[in-house]
Amino acid sequence: MIPSIIDIAVVPVVIAASIFLPPLLDGVERKIKAIIHSRIGPPILQTWYDLLKLFGKSILAPRNSLHIMTLILMYAVLSITTLILFLYGIYCNSLHYVIASVALFMMIQALYLTIPFVTSNPFAAIGLSREIMIMLINEIAFITAFSLILYFTRGIYTWSFYYTVLVIVLLISSYVSSGRIPFDLAEAEPELASGILIEFSGPFLGIYHYTSLVKRFLVKIVPSYLVLSLFPLDPYIRVVLVIMFSCILWLLYATIAPLLGRSRVDIAPSSLLKLYTSLFAVALILFILGL
Amino acid sequence: MNNDYIEKVITELKARGASDISVSHDTIFVSVESDKLRSLVEYIHNELDCYFRTCGGCDERPINGFFALYHIFGDDKHGLNIVVKTYASSDDPKFPTIVDIVPAADWCEMEAHDLLGFEFTGRRQYRLVLPPNWPKGLYPLRKEVPYNIRPKPSTSGEQISKPTNIAAIPIGPYHPALHEPEYFELYIEGEKVVDVKYRGFHVHRGIEKLGETRMTYQQINFLAERICGICGFVHSTCYCQAVEKAARIDVPERALFIRSIVLEVERIHSHLLWVGVAAHLLGYDTGFMHTWRIREPVMVLAELLTGSRKTYGINLIGGVRRDIDESKKKKALEFLDIVEREFKTLADTLLSIPQIKKRLKETGILPKEDARKLSVVGPVARASGLDRDVRRDLPYAAYKYVDFNVPVYDEGDNMARLLVRVDEVFESIKILRQLLDQIPKGPIIAEDITIPEERMAVSLTEAPRGENVHFVITGRGKPYRWKVRAPSYQNIPALKIMLNGVQLADAPITIASIDPCFSCTDRILVIRDNGEKYWLKLTHPRGGSSCPRSL
Numbered sequence: 001m002i003p004s005i006i007d008i009a010v011v012p013v014v015i016a017a018s019i020f021l022p023p024l025l026d027g028v029e030r031k032i033k034a035i036i037h038s039r040i041g042p043p044i045l046q047t048w049y050d051l052l053k054l055f056g057k058s059i060l061a062p063r064n065s066l067h068i069m070t071l072i073l074m075y076a077v078l079s080i081t082t083l084i085l086f087l088y089g090i091y092c093n094s095l096h097y098v099i100a101s102v103a104l105f106m107m108i109q110a111l112y113l114t115i116p117f118v119t120s121n122p123f124a125a126i127g128l129s130r131e132i133m134i135m136l137i138n139e140i141a142f143i144t145a146f147s148l149i150l151y152f153t154r155g156i157y158t159w160s161f162y163y164t165v166l167v168i169v170l171l172i173s174s175y176v177s178s179g180r181i182p183f184d185l186a187e188a189e190p191e192l193a194s195g196i197l198i199e200f201s202g203p204f205l206g207i208y209h210y211t212s213l214v215k216r217f218l219v220k221i222v223p224s225y226l227v228l229s230l231f232p233l234d235p236y237i238r239v240v241l242v243i244m245f246s247c248i249l250w251l252l253y254a255t256i257a258p259l260l261g262r263s264r265v266d267i268a269p270s271s272l273l274k275l276y277t278s279l280f281a282v283a284l285i286l287f288i289l290g291l
Numbered sequence: 292m293n294n295d296y297i298e299k300v301i302t303e304l305k306a307r308g309a310s311d312i313s314v315s316h317d318t319i320f321v322s323v324e325s326d327k328l329r330s331l332v333e334y335i336h337n338e339l340d341c342y343f344r345t346c347g348g349c350d351e352r353p354i355n356g357f358f359a360l361y362h363i364f365g366d367d368k369h370g371l372n373i374v375v376k377t378y379a380s381s382d383d384p385k386f387p388t389i390v391d392i393v394p395a396a397d398w399c400e401m402e403a404h405d406l407l408g409f410e411f412t413g414r415r416q417y418r419l420v421l422p423p424n425w426p427k428g429l430y431p432l433r434k435e436v437p438y439n440i441r442p443k444p445s446t447s448g449e450q451i452s453k454p455t456n457i458a459a460i461p462i463g464p465y466h467p468a469l470h471e472p473e474y475f476e477l478y479i480e481g482e483k484v485v486d487v488k489y490r491g492f493h494v495h496r497g498i499e500k501l502g503e504t505r506m507t508y509q510q511i512n513f514l515a516e517r518i519c520g521i522c523g524f525v526h527s528t529c530y531c532q533a534v535e536k537a538a539r540i541d542v543p544e545r546a547l548f549i550r551s552i553v554l555e556v557e558r559i560h561s562h563l564l565w566v567g568v569a570a571h572l573l574g575y576d577t578g579f580m581h582t583w584r585i586r587e588p589v590m591v592l593a594e595l596l597t598g599s600r601k602t603y604g605i606n607l608i609g610g611v612r613r614d615i616d617e618s619k620k621k622k623a624l625e626f627l628d629i630v631e632r633e634f635k636t637l638a639d640t641l642l643s644i645p646q647i648k649k650r651l652k653e654t655g656i657l658p659k660e661d662a663r664k665l666s667v668v669g670p671v672a673r674a675s676g677l678d679r680d681v682r683r684d685l686p687y688a689a690y691k692y693v694d695f696n697v698p699v700y701d702e703g704d705n706m707a708r709l710l711v712r713v714d715e716v717f718e719s720i721k722i723l724r725q726l727l728d729q730i731p732k733g734p735i736i737a738e739d740i741t742i743p744e745e746r747m748a749v750s751l752t753e754a755p756r757g758e759n760v761h762f763v764i765t766g767r768g769k770p771y772r773w774k775v776r777a778p779s780y781q782n783i784p785a786l787k788i789m790l791n792g793v794q795l796a797d798a799p800i801t802i803a804s805i806d807p808c809f810s811c812t813d814r815i816l817v818i819r820d821n822g823e824k825y826w827l828k829l830t831h832p833r834g835g836s837s838c839p840r841s842l
Contacts, residue, residue: 033576036577037576037577037580037581038580038581038584039580122458122460123460126460126482126795181574181575182574182646184574185796188574188796190571190572190574190796190799190800191460191462191795191796191798191799193466258576258577259577259644260574260575260644260645260646261570261573261574261575261578261644261645261646261647261650262573262574262575262646262650262796263646263649264649264650264794264796264797265482265794265796266482266794267646267649
């Protein structure tokens with residue numbers, strides 16, 4: 001198929017905007033948090049200012065870290081590639097691209113865990129172990145929900161009650177994956193002094209932080225895509241709407257997080273397990289009942 | 292005060308070897324020989340059920356050729372202090388330890404050991420307040436040692452001890468969660484804390500020595516207020532009261548009311564600050580921001596009443612320097628209405644957050660029995676079921692003219708300590724309304740301020756963190772001895788029990804739950820000289836012996 005002028009113009013612009021968006025959304029989130037806190041807050045571009053400042057610092061690798069630069073760069077490149085791939089898959093309406101993107105996302109999560117593991121800091125180690133505890137439950141729920149949707153719908157997305165419940169599971173797991181309160185146990189400043197981030201500074205911290213924001217955006221695209229796939233849309237409109245819907249989700253999560261306190265490593269996983277088990281049970285029952 | 296009861300106590304004390312007994316205001320002063328000290332202390336602490344407030348050494352060689360050790364006990368039920376004085380000769384300053392009878396005496400004995408060179412028989416002694424390479428024989432609080440002596444600087448690092456199978460997590464001395472330098476070493480298995488090592492006293496300011504050497508009585512008010520940034524006024528009030536008691540100065544009632552008003556403003560400010568910090572430590576930054584927003588009118592109120600948002604500087608011996616007029620009263624009442632309304636909403640919201648409730652309930656428990664043995668004070672004591680409040684039990688300033696409740700909870704957990712402070716904010720607002728309504732007319736400072744020498748007095752005030760103790764022996768133009776015991780000094784040893792078995796995530800909030808003020812506590816330097824672990828055993832039957840060792 002020969003791409004039209006619109007295809008050539010819009011899609012790269014959308015993809016480039018998506019790469020620019022995550023830190024901008026983080027800036028908006030900080031502004032929302034500030035409003036809830038009754039303060040003025042930083043400007044919306046502050047996260048970009050912070051990242052640019054970090055990139056300008058001297059490169060200092062954590063002591064005793066193994067291949068840290070390789071891992072961080074892999075993490076960054078893979079995340080951005082996955083984002084582009086995913087958006088392209090949404091544009092083409094190709095299930096193969098979507099499934100490949102989700103698989104790549106799992107690899108990104110594994111890299112996210114590996115990077116603090118190669119530093120020799122006890123705070124990073126504790127933060128990492130907490131993150132693993134949550135991810136074991138959360139990512140399994142994510143994959144399970146996504147797989148069940150594909151299995152039940154065979155790639156033809158139509159609304160049903162069980163579909164709604166599974167999308168809710170994806171929304172919850174995307175919130176948890178984003179590392180916001182109450183699930184920011186890996187960084188928990190009071191006892192871990194930034195936890196998994198403690199050994200990073202300068203460009204390392206900048207790249208790691210930026211990539212975490214891209215990952216945060218990526219994880220919202222899945223439920224956005226599944227919701228919008230219920231409607232027949234032109235490809236570029238679908239891509240734009242998925243991005244917009246993901247932005248709305250980001251802002252919604254930004255409003256929820258300041259209203260909660262931080263959970264604990266023994267409470268969060270068990271609470272999530274109970275919640276997901278209940279939701280999956282409900283989804284299965286609804287599917288069996290043909291709802 | 293019940294004179295029959297005092298007579299009965301004096302009779303019993305005499306029977307146990309006490310002599311030179313005198314009663315002044317609410318304090319019984321006794322002397323006792325060293326060999327009879329322990330039996331006397333056992334009677335006072337166990338049979339009379341008195342709390343241990345503090346002990347302090349004094350170099351009285353210029354006066355009578357002896358060193359002296361003062362143990363201060365408090366009988367809160369009867370509104371009494373009992374000061375037990377023991378002597379030791381100048382060439383052999385040995386005293387028997389009481390730490391097996393009164394575990395709370397551990398730190399103050401070692402403080403006297405370091406700063407005055409006292410030896411305590413029957414216990415293991417260690418460096419608590421001086422660096423390991425401090426010159427031998429140089430005891431800063433002895434009278435021949437000048438205040439400005441400076442031993443040669445040196446570094447004395449400390450190796451973090453490495454147990455074989457238990458991970459050690461260092462928190463401090465610099466840590467994002469800490470607002471002052473202190474050091475906790477948490478030994479964890481998984482995420483559970485199994486042991487704690489504490490080393491504080493990182494900031495030396497030599498406050499007591501300064502007060503005894505180069506400052507006058509009135510100047511020390513301003514120094515005392517700088518013992519702490521948050522609870523400074525309560526320290527300067529406590530100091531003023533000690534000198535006024537010793538010198539029998541009649542402070543005008545209006546000044547007493549003004550002091551009480553400012554004390555309660557300080558309490559509200561401190562508790563609001565703490566609630567905000569607690570919310571932050573639990574990840575609820577919205578609560579932190581709003582609590583500090585609500586605190587802002589309190590700071591403005593303080594500025595309205597005293598001219599400063601903090602470190603008010605209005606106390607003088609004999610009264611105060613600033614008055615409160617009718618326009619200030621009206622504005623103060625308006626501010627109080629705002630604070631009460633907004634804090635009520637915030638407290639209800641805070642206590643409804645599921646994560647807050649789960650993290651605070653049944654964490655950091657301090658059982659009542661251990662709280663009693665350690666003589667903890669303030670909200671920490673009241674949250675563990677000990678009904679103690681100096682404002683009610685030994686009323687000072689204008690507190691005898693107001694009605695208020697003392698919140699007490701039995702759970703002893705972090706939630707109880709939060710609830711005590713939340714309730715105290717509302718009680719303070721109630722007290723303030725009464726004080727502003729009843730404040731009498733009159734002068735704000737005594738006319739005759741003469742301070743004779745060689746008088747003693749103990750003064751207590753209820754700081755936001757608990758009971759403050761200032762002990763003064765008057766001298767010429769300045770105190771001969773000025774001993775300060777801040778509430779955090781009494782509460783910090785309880786952390787070892789509170790932290791045992793908590794999750795690592797709850798360690799910061801547990802430490803914060805005693806509202807530690809390390810500025811108050813760290814009047815002197817402490818560095819451990821080795822990394823050996825010590826265990827503090829407290830769950831012994833009352834009166835039984837134990838082998839307490841320091842943190």
